[in-house]
Amino acid sequence: MRNSIKILLIAFVIIGGTIGSCQSQADKEKNAGDKVQEAQDNLLSVQQDTTTTAYQKFITESENRINTYEKEIADLKAKITKKKKTEKAKYEKKVATLEKKNNELKKNIIDFKNKQIDNWDEKQEEFKKDLDDLGSAIADFFIKEE
Numbered sequence: 001m002r003n004s005i006k007i008l009l010i011a012f013v014i015i016g017g018t019i020g021s022c023q024s025q026a027d028k029e030k031n032a033g034d035k036v037q038e039a040q041d042n043l044l045s046v047q048q049d050t051t052t053t054a055y056q057k058f059i060t061e062s063e064n065r066i067n068t069y070e071k072e073i074a075d076l077k078a079k080i081t082k083k084k085k086t087e088k089a090k091y092e093k094k095v096a097t098l099e100k101k102n103n104e105l106k107k108n109i110i111d112f113k114n115k116q117i118d119n120w121d122e123k124q125e126e127f128k129k130d131l132d133d134l135g136s137a138i139a140d141f142f143i144k145e146e
Contacts, residue, residue: 058124062109065131069102072138079142094141101134 073095080091108127117123 055120059109059113062105062127062131065135066102066106066109069098069105069131069134069138073098073102076138076141091141098134098137098141101130101137105130105134 076091076095076098080088080095083091105127108130111117112123112127
């Protein structure tokens with residue numbers, strides 16, 4: 001008797017589970033479509049977060065480089081004061097050019113932060129090149145021109 005009750009109970013559980021889990025084909029397709037849409041939304045969100053993070057990283061790194069160049073230009077000014085009077089004018093003109101370029105880059109980075117920029121990839125590459133050029137010019141400041 002106990003065995004037959006156990007068997008009956010197990011049968012009810014199995015039948016109930018089977019009936020409860022049955023879905024129509026339309027319900028299955030709808031659920032699958034919902035899951036696909038949710039996955040696409042999650043992917044888009046992750047892509048936007050990654051882009052924002054890369055953008056913020058670029059801005060921060062660029063600001064740091066500009067600040068470093070500003071300090072290096074100040075160091076160059078200090079070194080110029082120790083040069084001969086004849087060389088001083090030439091070096092002061094060169095350092096003024098470097099300061100102007102650094103200020104332009106500082107202005108550009110502020111614009112990047114405050115505005116939506118079209119052709120961002122091109123602008124970013126151009127800006128990186130300008131930063132590199134300024135860094136090279138600062139490093140080569142006292143090298144004799146031929």
